[in-house]
Each structure stands twice: as structure tokens, then as C-alpha cells.
Amino acid sequence: MYYIVYVSASTRLLTENELKAILIENELKNRQNDITGLLLYSAGIFMQVLEGNRVSVEETYQLIRKDIWHKDVIKLSEGNCWDRFFTDWYMSFNTRYPQSFAAYKGFAEPSSILLPAKTPTPGIELLKIFLEGSLLFNDVYKGVTVGAVRSKFYRTFQ
Numbered sequence: 001m002y003y004i005v006y007v008s009a010s011t012r013l014l015t016e017n018e019l020k021a022i023l024i025e026n027e028l029k030n031r032q033n034d035i036t037g038l039l040l041y042s043a044g045i046f047m048q049v050l051e052g053n054r055v056s057v058e059e060t061y062q063l064i065r066k067d068i069w070h071k072d073v074i075k076l077s078e079g080n081c082w083d084r085f086f087t088d089w090y091m092s093f094n095t096r097y098p099q100s101f102a103a104y105k106g107f108a109e110p111s112s113i114l115l116p117a118k119t120p121t122p123g124i125e126l127l128k129i130f131l132e133g134s135l136l137f138n139d140v141y142k143g144v145t146v147g148a149v150r151s152k153f154y155r156t157f158q
């Protein structure tokens with residue numbers, strides 16, 4: 001098993017409909033490629049862990065890097081792992097309409113994701129920090145400029 005974790009910045013703030021399109025498209029692709037993991041989006045920042053066989057994970061990452069929806073894609077961590085941490089592939093973001101997203105396969109509300117205190121890889125550890133940060137941003141980010149939010153994350157992760 002292999003994993004890659006990256007962070008990136010969306011080219012602009014995305015609407016809930018655009019996030020929904022990313023969810024639907026990638027849930028299907030990842031299922032076909034036997035890739036599991038978690039894609040988080042908060043306030044213009046993506047963070048994703050991809051897990052699977054090494055070739056599929058690396059090929060998917062190369063496609064992701066070229067995608068014009070985002071920029072500044074930075075790989076944070078990669079390596080071998082004994083087993084998958086996630087059973088399926090999920091995407092998670094704060095939404096004003098959680099009921100409407102509940103029907104979509106692969107959607108997880110940020111508050112429903114439980115990452116254990118002791119995580120197996122540095123990648124999952126980073127994801128946990130981001131998740132905790134994005135739960136907080138739900139309440140506070142509206143008053144903050146996107147640039148400030150991004151630079152806070154890049155300071156945290158570089």
C-alpha cells in the first residue's frame with residue numbers, strides 16, 4: 001500500500017455546486033481505481049490523502065497536479081503503509097445544507113470524521129490538524145481574507 005498527502009489552493013472560492021461536482025466525479029473514479037482516502041476543502045484550501053497501490057496513487061496524483069481548479073499543489077508526505085486507513089474515499093467540507101449532501105455517496109460532514117489520537121502515518125496526522133482547523137473556520141473564516149487563511153495554512157504545513 002502507498003499513500004500521498006498534498007495540500008493545494010483552489011483558484012477561487014468554490015460554490016457548493018462546484019464542490020458537489022468534484023465529489024461525484026472523483027468518488028466514481030477512485031472507486032474504479034481502488035483508491036481510498038479523504039479530500040478536505042475549507043476556505044479555498046484542499047488537502048487530500050490518497051491510498052492504494054503505488055502506481056494508481058502516483059498516476060492519480062499526476063492528474064490532480066495538472067487540474068486547473070487548483071494551484072500551488074504541494075506534496076506533504078508519501079510512503080508505504082501496511083494497510084489502508086480509510087475503507088472508502090470520502091470528501092468533506094462545511095455546507096449550509098448537510099441534509100442535501102447526505103444522499104451523495106462519499107460525502108462526509110467534517111464533524112463526523114473521527115481520526116484517532118494516535119494515527120499511523122505523518123500524512124494522517126497532517127490531515128487531522130487540517131480537519132481541526134477547518135472545523136474552526138466554519139465559524140470564523142467569513143471575516144478573514146482568503147489570503148490570510150491560505151498563508152496560515154502554508155505556515156503550518158511548510
Ligand SMILES: Cc1cc2nc3c(=O)[nH]c(=O)nc-3n(C[C@H](O)[C@H](O)[C@H](O)COP(=O)(O)O)c2cc1C
Nearest residue numbers: 026029030039046048060063064065066067069070
Ligand atoms: C482538489 C482536487 C482533487 C481531486 N481529486 C481527485 C481524486 O481523488 N481522484 C481522481 O481521479 N481525480 C481527482 N481530481 C481530478 C483530476 O485532477 C482530474 O480532473 C481528472 O483526473 C482528469 O481526468 P480526465 O482528464 O481523464 O477526465 C481532483 C481534482 C481536484 C482539483
